[in-house]
Amino acid sequence: MIKKLDVPEIFGSNVFNDETMQERLPKGIYKELIKNIENGTELDRHVADVVANAMKDWAIEKGATHYTHWFQPLTGVTAEKHDSFISPTSDNKVIMEFSGKELIKGESDGSSFPSGGLRATFEARGYTAWDCTSPAFIHETPAGATLCIPTVFFSYTGEALDKKTPLLRSMEAINKQAMRIVRLFGDNRAAKVTTCAGAEQEYFIVDKHTYEQRKDLIFAGRTLFGAPAPKGQEMDDHYFGSIKERIASYMADLNEELWKLGVKAKTEHNEVAPAQHELAPIYDETNIATDHNQLVMETMKRVAFRHDLVCLLHEKPFAGVNGSGKHNNWSLTTDTGKNLLDPGKEPHENRRFLLILAAILKAVDEYAPLLRESASNPGNDHRLGANEAPPAIISVFLGEQLEDVVKQLCEKGEATESIKGAAADVGVSTVPSFMMDATDRNRTSPFAFTGNKFEFRMVGSTASIADPNTVLNTIVAETFSQAADILEKADDVEMAAHDLTKQWISEHIRIIFNGNGYSEEWVKEAKRRGLPNIKNMVDALGYLTKPENIALFEKHGVMTCSELKSREEVGYETYSKTINIEARTMIDMAKKQIIPAVIRYTTTVANSVKAVEDVGVSAEVQRIVLSDCTKNLKLMNDALIKLEMAVEKAALITEPKKQAVAYRDEVFTAMAELRAPADALEMIVDAKEWPMPTYADLMFNV
Numbered sequence: 294m295i296k297k298l299d300v301p302e303i304f305g306s307n308v309f310n311d312e313t314m315q316e317r318l319p320k321g322i323y324k325e326l327i328k329n330i331e332n333g334t335e336l337d338r339h340v341a342d343v344v345a346n347a348m349k350d351w352a353i354e355k356g357a358t359h360y361t362h363w364f365q366p367l368t369g370v371t372a373e374k375h376d377s378f379i380s381p382t383s384d385n386k387v388i389m390e391f392s393g394k395e396l397i398k399g400e401s402d403g404s405s406f407p408s409g410g411l412r413a414t415f416e417a418r419g420y421t422a423w424d425c426t427s428p429a430f431i432h433e434t435p436a437g438a439t440l441c442i443p444t445v446f447f448s449y450t451g452e453a454l455d456k457k458t459p460l461l462r463s464m465e466a467i468n469k470q471a472m473r474i475v476r477l478f479g480d481n482r483a484a485k486v487t488t489c490a491g492a493e494q495e496y497f498i499v500d501k502h503t504y505e506q507r508k509d510l511i512f513a514g515r516t517l518f519g520a521p522a523p524k525g526q527e528m529d530d531h532y533f534g535s536i537k538e539r540i541a542s543y544m545a546d547l548n549e550e551l552w553k554l555g556v557k558a559k560t561e562h563n564e565v566a567p568a569q570h571e572l573a574p575i576y577d578e579t580n581i582a583t584d585h586n587q588l589v590m591e592t593m594k595r596v597a598f599r600h601d602l603v604c605l606l607h608e609k610p611f612a613g614v615n616g617s618g619k620h621n622n623w624s625l626t627t628d629t630g631k632n633l634l635d636p637g638k639e640p641h642e643n644r645r646f647l648l649i650l651a652a653i654l655k656a657v658d659e660y661a662p663l664l665r666e667s668a669s670n671p672g673n674d675h676r677l678g679a680n681e682a683p684p685a686i687i688s689v690f691l692g693e694q695l696e697d698v699v700k701q702l703c704e705k706g707e708a709t710e711s712i713k714g715a716a717a718d719v720g721v722s723t724v725p726s727f728m729m730d731a732t733d734r735n736r737t738s739p740f741a742f743t744g745n746k747f748e749f750r751m752v753g754s755t756a757s758i759a760d761p762n763t764v765l766n767t768i769v770a771e772t773f774s775q776a777a778d779i780l781e782k783a784d785d786v787e788m789a790a791h792d793l794t795k796q797w798i799s800e801h802i803r804i805i806f807n808g809n810g811y812s813e814e815w816v817k818e819a820k821r822r823g824l825p826n827i828k829n830m831v832d833a834l835g836y837l838t839k840p841e842n843i844a845l846f847e848k849h850g851v852m853t854c855s856e857l858k859s860r861e862e863v864g865y866e867t868y869s870k871t872i873n874i875e876a877r878t879m880i881d882m883a884k885k886q887i888i889p890a891v892i893r894y895t896t897t898v899a900n901s902v903k904a905v906e907d908v909g910v911s912a913e914v915q916r917i918v919l920s921d922c923t924k925n926l927k928l929m930n931d932a933l934i935k936l937e938m939a940v941e942k943a944a945l946i947t948e949p950k951k952q953a954v955a956y957r958d959e960v961f962t963a964m965a966e967l968r969a970p971a972d973a974l975e976m977i978v979d980a981k982e983w984p985m986p987t988y989a990d991l992m993f994n995v
């Protein structure tokens with residue numbers, strides 16, 4: 294039986310969205326609230342009380358007993374503290390209440406959240422405040438329902454302790470500067486420019502019972518040992534392959550949950566690696582898209598459990614096959630519905646578009662390290678530059694059409710034509726003809742123009758998209774403001790814009806690269822062009838507090854110097870803690886699982902040698918196996934001792950950056966030395982003796 298789903302009916306049914314608000318709020322209150330949301334003004338207490346009460350009634354009808362201020366601390370995952378709606382009455386009973394005050398502001402003893410020195414444990418006060426631009430929603434679990442109120446999280450002194458506050462500030466910054474550009478080109482109708490994001494999410498699915506036998510997956514989210522399976526992704530047969538029933542039923546459930554939450558889950562398909570999949574929603578305003586992406590990740594994990602599956606969001610769950618990322622599609626739209634990144638049919642004539650393009654190229658070139666940093670986490674260090682994900686070097690792919698326009702501008706000083714898409718001709722008369730895009734795609738570029746949006750492809754699959762969007766918005770706000778400063782003084786804006794476009798494009802042409810970003814030649818070429826190649830998270834973090842970057846964030850009111858310092862410090866701590874957990878998990882698995890199994894197996898083989906030779910036959914093969922085993926066992930033991938010492942040493946370092954460097958240079962390298970002989974042993978030891986499921990078991994049994 295096929296379950297029939299009324300998608301329009303269930304879509305957004307768990308969201309306190311515009312429709313619900315219109316239904317449930319008195320007209321005057323609704324209008325007042327919308328005005329606040331649109332203008333970013335402060336909410337009147339009376340309005341807040343009415344909204345809170347309506348929200349509570351709605352939530353209780355949906356089965357909720359509790360509410361929570363839902364926020365995104367610097368851990369990168371969401372946090373919630375639940376309060377029930379109960380309020381005592383004089384006759385010792387309770388009624389269900391929710392006030393405007395409780396809706397707007399929460400106080401949380403958040404001293405255990407990372408703050409990077411912004412808040413000491415003894416100054417525990419942290420506040421959450423309602424972000425009314427993102428609608429409240431119901432979180433349903435078998436245990437009950439909770440009203441979730443999206444909030445920002447900040448300290449007693451007003452410093453941001455979360456990922457959402459800087460994002461919202463950056464959206465305001467780019468709105469302000471983009472509006473100056475929009476006005477300069479004669480648009481007096483638009484009143485606001487918003488950034489939009491669409492986050493394509495990659496993930497792996499493994500069987501829960503298999504997962505439970507791997508301590509590395511449980512503690513670190515990725516395999517720390519594991520010989521390659523006989524088959525990997527070389528046949529390209531998983532990519533876009535037909536979806537297996539168990540996965541399809543998981544995806545169906547996932548879609549239903551997401552639709553109820555108002556997430557516009559749209560596309561799903563198998564990805565390149567075995568057991569890898571992708572989900573893409575329809576894009577939304579960046580703050581909503583950011584909240585939704587967190588919901589997507591949470592829901593993916595939650596729904597998987599229901600199907601006896603586990604969703605792995607780690608950037609590199611398995612060595613030797615592709616890891617997972619998140620493509621962040623980014624664009625700028627006016628409230629009148631114009632996409633500022635739409636080049637139109639004749640891009641060479643579109644002065645506003647070309648200026649915006651030049652400003653983006655300048656921003657990406659000048660602030661490439663900040664973009665690189667925004668996509669850094671310990672997991673992504675395994676991907677960036679490792680021949681699958683985009684390289685760690687930032688460059689921009691424009692595609693044939695725009696590259697040609699840019700070339701004309703630089704070479705002739707004028708762009709006079711635009712390449713057009715040709716009609717598709719596949720040579721089969723029954724296939725209807727259609728116009729092809731003017732531009733092919735490039736899979737290897739970290740920052741690619743894809744028709745009417747830019748796609749930032751470096752982001753890690755576990756990461757919040759708040760950071761990359763905060764950086765993108767801020768750096769482009771900066772180059773927009775520089776352009777506006779010049780053009781607002783010009784007599785002939787069109788001419789001045791043309792000259793500035795030409796100037797900026799020729800100054801930043803080095804950032805454009807349309808070739809293969811995975812090749813060795815590109816690494817050399819990029820070096821020749823002077824483009825930074827920042828190889829890991831620890832190196833990237835330092836850029837947050839370079840004087841020019843502090844000045845940038847402060848100028849646009851996005852982050853203060855102390856907020857940036859705190860983020861840098863939290864980054865080092867996160868890195869050290871992650872590697873520490875991984876190293877300790879490896880030590881545990883090596884000592885308690887792998888080495889004992891190898892010892893058992895060598896004993897069996899040794900007994901065989903004795904038994905076989907006792908009857909006067911040569912046990913040559915057994916002796917070879919035995920010697921291979923003992924050789925690798927010794928290597929493992931030496932590497933284990935080295936790793937234990939490295940961890941011990943690194944753990945003692947107190948300065949965060951120095952500690953992170955030690956984890957990267959000493960601990961991380963020692964981990965690789967321990968893994969190599971263990972993986973070699975997995976290929977020698979009897980499969981029945983191997984103490985954990987293999988790559989083949991994990992990737993091929995769902």
Ligand code: ADP
Pocket residue numbers: 489490491492493573574575576577622623624625632743745746
């Ligand atoms: P592809 O990356 O294969 O071109 P799509 O065109 O479907 O695939 O887009 C991928 C993602 O980009 C989706 O999440 C989509 O909603 C989003 N997207 C499409 N247009 C825009 C836009 N103007 N701004 C931001 N994101 C967009």
Ligand code: MG
Pocket residue numbers: 493620748
């Ligand atoms: Mg894409």
